[in-house]
Amino acid sequence: MSTQRLVYLPLGGAGEIGMNAYVYGYGPEGRERYILVDLGVTFPDMDTSPGVDLIFPDMSWLIERKDRLDAIFITHAHEDHVGAVGHFFGELGAPVYARAFTANIARRKLSEHGHGDKAVTTVEAYPAKVDAGPFKVSFVPVSHSIPESASLLIETEGGRVFHTGDFKIDHEPIVGEPFDEALWEEIGKGGIKAMICDSTNVFSKSAGRSESELGDNLEMLVRGAESLVVATTFASNVARVKTLAEAGERAGRSICLMGRSMRRMVEASIETGVLKSFPTVVSIEDARSVPRENLMLLVTGSQGERRAASAQLARGKFNGISLKDGDLFLFSSKTIPGNERGVISIINQLSVKGVDVVDDSDGLYHVSGHANRPDLAKAQDLINPAMVIPMHGEHRHLREHARMTEDKGRQSIVAVNGMMIDLSGNAPRVAEYVETGRRYLDGSTQIGALDGIVRDRIRMALNGLVVVTVILDEDGEPLGDPWCELKGMPETGRSKAGLVEVLEEDMSQFLGRASEKTLVNDTKIEEELRKIVRRTCQDEIGKKPEVSVIVSRLQ
């Protein structure tokens, strides 16, 4: 027994907010059995990952050890927790467990990759337990911003771990179970070695607010509106969608859902029974004939996503509906850092149309789905763990959370992706550093974040590209002059002549005076032409482009 160890290894989600993937291991060192908690995605941006569709954690480490992986548990159905399960299920090959609503979403994802329904097992909430190798895992219902979110109680012979998942303390969450303090306390009394805990809102100093606070504010807002009301929030925030729809209904409006994910989420919620009541909605076709002052649209795209309903309504028509002077548009959401440009652009487009925009700046129309700092402290008090390992946060969040924990007299550590933490002793200890990283979904292909493909794209975007072609005969004699094409570059520079002509002239002169030795050496020709192009461009246009040289030899 003394040679068994209990370890925690984040492969994603620790040192960033997104692409959660946490491994737990138990057993003799080097022969531990594993479970994986969550398998999510994160989203690309133009600065660092242009052209990329989705970002995954690099799961290679676990794939190499898949024979020791007993199960995958999904805490809830947000994309950053469930989004990659379809992409990696085939390579990991372990059964997936989740509560009904989450399982419903996970099955849709798996079926997109050709996996059958049986890959996902629906489990009941605590005290029900799933046996997975040396682990017994139960799903502890918890309030968050999507139905049936769960913390996981992970029991081993080496001790019990409480993995909070995403959570907030909300006693009236509108959808899903209220936060159950007594239950957390009961679990805590059983003795918890380590709590692995959500860190998202560690910098938010006041206690979190309940979803139930919003209904009246929203109703008043809608009642005060004179024409069409449009509200956007995360489609997955089913509680908010319900709060909005009910407020609209009370204010005498017909409700219409717009955007695929908005309709899909409400469907899944009704199918799985987590949404027991929801106002009658009108179809998009019917909505077109409802007077504007009697209609409320609930739409996707709260983060400014270009293809979502909000952005399309801001640009022009969507589903046959267009916004007008006097309409009201509500962001019942917080803008995630990094998405400001997209959101502001929508607000300005709406402003041009004369639409009034209301956002969460007064705190009236949005509450967060994550536990604030005082709530994190309360969670520690309830569970009373020997140690707290912060997760689900950027480095700054993890560090602050660890510090707060230590200030409260508990053990903690800042564990980022790839740090395997040994939880066996009285304090967390770094057992190993594991290589981690990111994989990109690019179209239908997976590529590595560091294998140069995206780097080349960024370079072309920053510097432009010159494609040079030169043809030589079998004796190494140039056939005609070399020529070039410009992509993403100005046509003229300092000398006012065409840049292409200037470049071709310089290359031609080089080939004219090149030695035989150079002319038989493709690499040498490429190198020299690249140098000439970059030097001439620097001189002409003040920057050095990417250069592709194609040397062709006729035989």
Added chain:
Amino acid sequence: MSTQRLVYLPLGGAGEIGMNAYVYGYGPEGRERYILVDLGVTFPDMDTSPGVDLIFPDMSWLIERKDRLDAIFITHAHEDHVGAVGHFFGELGAPVYARAFTANIARRKLSEHGHGDKAVTTVEAYPAKVDAGPFKVSFVPVSHSIPESASLLIETEGGRVFHTGDFKIDHEPIVGEPFDEALWEEIGKGGIKAMICDSTNVFSKSAGRSESELGDNLEMLVRGAESLVVATTFASNVARVKTLAEAGERAGRSICLMGRSMRRMVEASIETGVLKSFPTVVSIEDARSVPRENLMLLVTGSQGERRAASAQLARGKFNGISLKDGDLFLFSSKTIPGNERGVISIINQLSVKGVDVVDDSDGLYHVSGHANRPDLAKAQDLINPAMVIPMHGEHRHLREHARMTEDKGRQSIVAVNGMMIDLSGNAPRVAEYVETGRRYLDGSTQIGALDGIVRDRIRMALNGLVVVTVILDEDGEPLGDPWCELKGMPETGRSKAGLVEVLEEDMSQFLGRASEKTLVNDTKIEEELRKIVRRTCQDEIGKKPEVSVIVSRLQ
């Protein structure tokens, strides 16, 4: 006289925050004389302008009418007001007027473009007047976040206009003149037809706070720090730099300035006499030998700029100094929307080093340089103009400001770039729509925002590029097989064979079965090969790349 008109035409800065350029005209329609107020830049981003160095307003309209341009006035030395003056001075050819500090900065910019000192005339503040054609212009000192900011009183026979420039109401601005209510009132009493007014903070509901509120907070913060203190703010915010330096000095620290623009701004302030006292600073060389607990660095890069001192200190060493566990880093600044990613990245890098970060979230260490909503109302009361035209704002700001103005019973209009507003009557009226836009500085060349260059870069970044080469002999017979190179693309796709090989095979088959008619037609070959490459890529990797086809015919 009745045929004279007074017009206002924003060419930049109205409908955006940045690249300010406002034209005023007076005279008979079509023969007005013009003045230009401000000539600034805005900054590129990877999403919309990759590779671009600076963004200018398109000044073509005014350049075409340069014979009618009498003067250029610069209100203050921020880049978004003075940054483009060097780039356009040659094409506009009108004298530049500014107060001493602004003139100092403007001269430096002009000299970088080979223009002599005489291009800029230093002017005294109100009541001094500059005669420029039919205009008499005086610089009315106003508080902002850079020394010697000025509003402009623009007098014509058709009425007087008050152009606020950037301003705040601050009675103790630390550097520069306090806001002078009596003076504004006096100017107002002379009768003001139109006030063209800063709109930046129209959504900020409480009255603005004074720079003088920060000194004590900052001193306490620095006193409480146990090791090195680093503070960043806009270098041009000379008042803040002074407030920070003095707080540091009072807390017993040696002050060191880091980053070129930080040192340059303080120099210019001392040279021009606007900074009469400033703590003794130590050189960077000397700073290295000052004990950490006795040192405070004032550094550039508050907006996360990759090459500035803050980002370099966060990544590693800068000027021989590196940050350590226990150091304190202060953002005495607000993050401009869109810059969040860069700033957060710095905070996380600092967190990894164990550096504590303090920002403006408590409102203790930063105040804005712009008038808040109640201050804008007060400005209207003081100047008492017949109409207020909002400027210096995105559409949402202009619209809100216009609405606020109308609620107060004054005339207003939302005038964005290119809308020429006739101020001659009792209410503002759109006189004309003028074509405007953006020009990009790209290396040393100016390119148009819409001429396709940047679009091509973005496409290459999103889709990758395939360069195809095919050589044919004089009879149109292909010499060997066509071949291709990939840039920014994965090497393999669905079929697991090399993507290059799959593409070359498909192209080769096409050429093998191509008719003679096709083979003599370069455009046709290009089109067909492009189609094949895109189709095959869609099939193999799930996305369609950019394609460059080079058809070469040997004669």
